[in-house]
Amino acid sequence: MAAARPIRRSPDESIRMFEADWMEALSKIPFWVPMALYLPLFAWMTWTAFAGGITVLGWIAAFAGGLAIWTATEYFLHRFLFHWTPPGKIGERIHFIWHGVHHDHPNDRLRLVMPPSVSLPLAYGFYSLFALAFTGPALFAVFGGFIIGYVIYDTLHYALHHHAWQQPLFKKLKVHHMQHHFVNGTTGYGVSSPLWDWIMGTRRVVAKG
Structure with a gap:
């Protein structure tokens, strides 16, 4: 079923993406769903x-490694997949579905975290890749770190759009992410951390004053 075309740009309102009601329902979830799904999985993997x-x-070492792998995954997926538009009208529609809608409607409360219809297949795919590189208990520890990185990313992404906490680190991350949305979409691809923007030269520094 074809996705509905966007009818207007608005930072605060939502938009219908799909004509089929079941597809539309699958595209909207509250922010707590990734925590409810993946924190129990992390607990099981740790045990x-x-x-x-x-x-x-x-x-600790394996968990930290998985967390570090997540930071790179977050950056490179965002930069090279989410911001890639395949050729043609179909490609434009695909891009709108997987990321363009978020830039058109960045404060849509039900489209700020990844729906399980997408995240679960991706999680299985990444686990399969990890299983090629790690074995035994190290596999579960590394992938547990990767999962926690994802949960932090999704939860923090929601908070950056809907909270105004005055904690200094949070404020810096919020400025970093809002630059990506409203100043220069070719910078600030890291959401939970600007680390890879520093490494890859895509961090935009705002002059003070």
Whole structure:
């Protein structure tokens, strides 16, 4: 079923994306759904890693590695997939569905985290890739770190659009992300961290005053 064309740009309002009601329903979820899905999975993977004999230091190292892998994944997916428009009218529609709608309606409360219809297949795909590189309890610890990175990303993304906390680090991340939306969409691809924007030279520094 074809996706509905956007009818206007608005930072605050939502828009219908699909003609079919079931597809439209699958495209909208509240911000807490990724936490409800993936935190229990993380807990199970952590238990499985320790049950498999991993040491505390080994788990910390593997968890940190998975978290680091997530930061790179977040950046490169956002920059090279979400901001890539395939050729033709169909390509434009695909781009609108997977990311363009967020830039047209950045404060849509029900389209700020990834729906399970997308995130679950992606999670399985990434787990399959991790299983090629890691074995035993290390696999569960590394992928657990990756999952936590994803949950932080999705939850923080929602907060950046809908909260105005005065904590200094949060304020810096919010400025960084709002620049991406409203100043220069070719910078600020990192959401939960500007690390890879620093490394890849896509961090825009705002002059003070």
